[in-house]
Amino acid sequence: MGDETVRITIDGTELQAEAGQTILEVARENGIYVPTLCYHPRLLPIGSCRLCVVEIEGADRPMTACTTQVQDGIVVHTHTDRLHRIRLDALKLILVNHPLDCPQCDAAGVCELQNLVFEFGIDQQEYQATKSAQGMKEFATPLIRQWGDRCVMCLRCIRADHEIVRTHAIDVVGTGNEAHVGITNPDACISCGECLRVCPVGALTERVSRTKARPWQSQKVLTTCHYCSLGCQLELTVFENKVIGVTAPEDRGANRGSLCQRGIFGYDFLHHPQRITAPMIKGAGQWKEVPWEEALSHTAAMVNKVVMGNGPEAVGGLISPRSTNEEIYLFQRFMREVVGTNNIDSTGRLCLEPHRLAIQEILGNNYLPYTLDDIIRGDCIVVAGGDLDANNNIIAANRIREALWRTGARLIVLHPRQGRLAEEADCWFSLRPGAEAIWALGMINLLLKDKEGWGPSVDGIKGFNELKEAAKEFTPAAVAKEIGCSQELVREAAGHLINAKQPAFVCSPPLGQGPNGVDQITALANLALLCGALTDTGEGGFHWVGPQSNMVGAVEMGAAPTLLPGYAPASERGLSSVEMFQAAAKRKIKALFIVGEDPLLTLPRSLVEEGLAALEFLVAQDMFLSETAERAHVFLPALSFAELDGTFTNCEGRVQRLHRALKPPEGLRWGGEIFAEVASYMGSEMTVVSPAAVFEEIINANPFYKGTMFDPHAPQRRNGSGGELLKEAAFGVVKTEQEQGKKDYPFYLSIEGIFSSHLIGHDHQRRAQVLAHVARSYLAMNAEEAAKIGVADGDRVRIVTPWGEMEIGVKGSEGMRKDCLCLSLALCNVDVSRLMGPQLDPRSLVPAYGRVPAKVEKV
Amino acid sequence: MVISLLTGIWWFIRGIGLLVASVFALLKGLRLTFTKFFSRPVTIQYPEKKREVSPRWRGIHYFERDCVACGLCVAICPSQCIRLVAVEQDDGERYPETYEINTVRCIYCGMCAEACPVNAIKLGRNYEFVDYQREALVLDKERLLANAPEEV
Incomplete structure (x- = not known):
């Protein structure tokens, strides 16, 4: 798009437009209606439906508005008799092959073709053709039904697949009248539902909910997705207090209408029969349903007893990063004010902390002001850490793809496995997790060599000389040897970074969740600062996407042993999640309050088991009786995200609202009310009126939330720190660690996706039943290495680490580093946490999810 | 005297006229009663007998x-x-x-x-x-x- 503005006249109105815009875009922007069918704002126009034809004065034939770019001075007419006739005939021709089964079609009522037919007043099929009755067909994914007859060949699904997701699972098959949407590569399908959401008719329908409802029977409730930290905005279709579908509005949130597999199909856990809807107390090993008063007063009495006997330090609290800001804020108030301890943590902190510490070291800030939209403006993108596609951060991955093919950005991927992004990358570094710092220093070395004088903007930054000194030994040869790649690749990547005007970095856990984790991110951030990705203007940027919806909010609300709300340091450091269980095993912690977390599945298992067994009192609040909750003494039922009012803070700092879509089961209350009531039974007063009132409290307690609203009129973000971002910038000191010899455990294991399946259950429970059809957890290992131990694809292997072992199916791949294993979890596996050791990174207090020494045996 | 006699006669005739008229009106009113009294009843003995509804009837x-x-x-x-x-x-x-x-x-x-x-x-x-x-x-x-x- 150019910056040049042109003037055009549409229907007598003179309008300003940017050169390069299409007539349709200009018309839409100015509220002039032009009918379309094959056009979709996120896709490249193909002009096939001929409904958007417009007349341009001077041109002898009508032109399609979606493909014609504006030119200075043109006069366009969008509604004339001739155009109406053309459109009417085009529509009638589309109808030739369309079955009139609207009553049975899912899309009826939201069908774009139906709307157009109604608008043009067509009441019969004028042209007839022999119809091939195809009926329902199997699609690339079992989650979507395909109805061949209803297809109008607008090719939106294929374009969405090729342009947004780029899986190339579907394509046009056949020619002429026989042409239809066919499945060309079903294995490539990732069930993201992008094709489903762009289909204008009912040719693709979702298969999750058996219950269907017309738009006039159901309501759509806008809320925020509770899966990953991108905080996609979605609309739950609610019918008779049941969620029967998920759609996404085009104009809201970071997702702009797109959703991932979990977001669009993973909602059936909301109505799972295993859900527990009454408080329970365990007596003699048996759960007994009790009234709320009894459960809460019992909880209060037990916590009080521990506080009296052993002091407040003997109580700990864990809260899920899928709780709302309001719940987390009240929970930390409960722990700090009512109980009187800083022993509070969340697994959200485990994912965010390494990044936060690195950013703080370099910029003195706790977070960065960039949004995911900035990625598109980047011209060289570095992806480090987890595999965005496999980890459910597909929206972020798609944003990178958009930059790649729309603006021709370069892509550098650092991951031991050649995932989908790595396949599209210009440079893929198959490095072992933990070698990111070495790579970054290697880049810095080459960057400094290329440009001796970097100008005052970089030279003047504190620590520049130290950085120069530290990078000296990381010559391309040394780096290539350490990483195990060619020197040319190192030079090529550095070349891309040198040429880049606006580099962007997209990082995600498990980067930083290993020994010296913070250093890895510091090194990457040093590089980002040096090559200009960290700017005040907010282009490119340094992004951190994580697996939990309120990962950022959890830390900002103070669910951290070292931080109060608003990143204020706590006067006294409490115990982190892992330390709490260590302390419990030593009988120093006697009571634990766990809200929505399942530490048995996400924290080092042996340690958690030992700790839980030694606890005097454990209260668990959750939707389901999770592994951990089964060992609790009191169980408090919780609300689902669809039943909650509140806010989430996503990874960009957007403060987004959750709206109550479902009426909760009788008697259930939100977390805030529960904490307040336990507090009152303990003899302290915590006034909790409503989530909105609590949000007011948050605004006062957390300076970063000043100016935000509980019910904003427009999308809002908590205070960005843009503008003065680089004022206190300083290059961080990075310790690099050479690869250590380890005889018994030849592999480095990284665990990805361990936090993403909260609530939807693990392999055996399959609470999101439909998702479980397509979700596969597997161990990715090098095909040669797999052949060495005699296993083929799909065979079960035993992963052994110094701390435990588990069995899982293996997937051999050529594009996998030889000494690495990548455990990709679609639904969490009960045994994964057995593989983890109790060691913590001393800086971030995070256990190792990456770089776990391991070996693999055939079962 | 004569005038008063004439007035009396006038009132007498008028009274008879009124009487005849009201009896006639009464009989006229009772005509329907008498005709119906001697004709077949229209009441259907529901539920023993049921009425046939119009073909366009909209029922259950x-x-x-x-x-x-x-x-x-x-x-x-x-x-x-x-x-x-x-x-x-x-x-x-x-x-x-x-x-x-x-x-x-x-x-x-x-x-x-x-x-x-x-x-x-x-x-x-x-x-x-x-x-x-x-x-x-x-x-x-x-x-x-x-x-x-x-x-x-």
Whole structure:
């Protein structure tokens, strides 16, 4: 798009437009209606439906508005008799092959073709053709039904697949009248539902909910997705207090209408029969349903007893990063004010902390002001850490793809496995997790060599000389040897970074969740600062996407042993999640309050088991009786995200609202009310009126939330720190660690996706039943290495680490580093946490999810 | 004196006239009574005897054939008395898992039957539909099927 503005006249109105815009875009922007069918704002126009034809004065034939770019001075007419006739005939021709089964079609009522037919007043099929009755067909994914007859060949699904997701699972098959949407590569399908959401008719329908409802029977409730930290905005279709579908509005949130597999199909856990809807107390090993008063007063009495006997330090609290800001804020108030301890943590902190510490070291800030939209403006993108596609951060991955093919950005991927992004990358570094710092220093070395004088903007930054000194030994040869790649690749990547005007970095856990984790991110951030990705203007940027919806909010609300709300340091450091269980095993912690977390599945298992067994009192609040909750003494039922009012803070700092879509089961209350009531039974007063009132409290307690609203009129973000971002910038000191010899455990294991399946259950429970059809957890290992131990694809292997072992199916791949294993979890596996050791990174207090020494045996 | 006598006579004649007129009016009024009194009664001895309704009568609803759960009747119903839960079978066919017509709310306009694309819902000729409980006046799928007249 150019910056040049042109003037055009549409229907007598003179309008300003940017050169390069299409007539349709200009018309839409100015509220002039032009009918379309094959056009979709996120896709490249193909002009096939001929409904958007417009007349341009001077041109002898009508032109399609979606493909014609504006030119200075043109006069366009969008509604004339001739155009109406053309459109009417085009529509009638589309109808030739369309079955009139609207009553049975899912899309009826939201069908774009139906709307157009109604608008043009067509009441019969004028042209007839022999119809091939195809009926329902199997699609690339079992989650979507395909109805061949209803297809109008607008090719939106294929374009969405090729342009947004780029899986190339579907394509046009056949020619002429026989042409239809066919499945060309079903294995490539990732069930993201992008094709489903762009289909204008009912040719693709979702298969999750058996219950269907017309738009006039159901309501759509806008809320925020509770899966990953991108905080996609979605609309739950609610019918008779049941969620029967998920759609996404085009104009809201970071997702702009797109959703991932979990977001669009993973909602059936909301109505799972295993859900527990009454408080329970365990007596003699048996759960007994009790009234709320009894459960809460019992909880209060037990916590009080521990506080009296052993002091407040003997109580700990864990809260899920899928709780709302309001719940987390009240929970930390409960722990700090009512109980009187800083022993509070969340697994959200485990994912965010390494990044936060690195950013703080370099910029003195706790977070960065960039949004995911900035990625598109980047011209060289570095992806480090987890595999965005496999980890459910597909929206972020798609944003990178958009930059790649729309603006021709370069892509550098650092991951031991050649995932989908790595396949599209210009440079893929198959490095072992933990070698990111070495790579970054290697880049810095080459960057400094290329440009001796970097100008005052970089030279003047504190620590520049130290950085120069530290990078000296990381010559391309040394780096290539350490990483195990060619020197040319190192030079090529550095070349891309040198040429880049606006580099962007997209990082995600498990980067930083290993020994010296913070250093890895510091090194990457040093590089980002040096090559200009960290700017005040907010282009490119340094992004951190994580697996939990309120990962950022959890830390900002103070669910951290070292931080109060608003990143204020706590006067006294409490115990982190892992330390709490260590302390419990030593009988120093006697009571634990766990809200929505399942530490048995996400924290080092042996340690958690030992700790839980030694606890005097454990209260668990959750939707389901999770592994951990089964060992609790009191169980408090919780609300689902669809039943909650509140806010989430996503990874960009957007403060987004959750709206109550479902009426909760009788008697259930939100977390805030529960904490307040336990507090009152303990003899302290915590006034909790409503989530909105609590949000007011948050605004006062957390300076970063000043100016935000509980019910904003427009999308809002908590205070960005843009503008003065680089004022206190300083290059961080990075310790690099050479690869250590380890005889018994030849592999480095990284665990990805361990936090993403909260609530939807693990392999055996399959609470999101439909998702479980397509979700596969597997161990990715090098095909040669797999052949060495005699296993083929799909065979079960035993992963052994110094701390435990588990069995899982293996997937051999050529594009996998030889000494690495990548455990990709679609639904969490009960045994994964057995593989983890109790060691913590001393800086971030995070256990190792990456770089776990391991070996693999055939079962 | 003469004047007073004449006045008296005038009043006497006038009185007789009035009497005759009122008796005549009474008889006129009773004419219908007397004719009906001696003719056959119009009352139908319901429920022993039942009245034949017009062919266009709109009575209690019934299902003539399988509903496809399109929801058009729900959309058109002016008194919003239809509750439909559509469910998709594994083969993609839709059917109503729940179909309820609240006949207490229904105004028997027959729009549901008009809207039905497959002529599944119909309004029958039966008008006998009473109960002591409102709940019993809600027709479900089974009762709607059972309501179908025998000749269909």
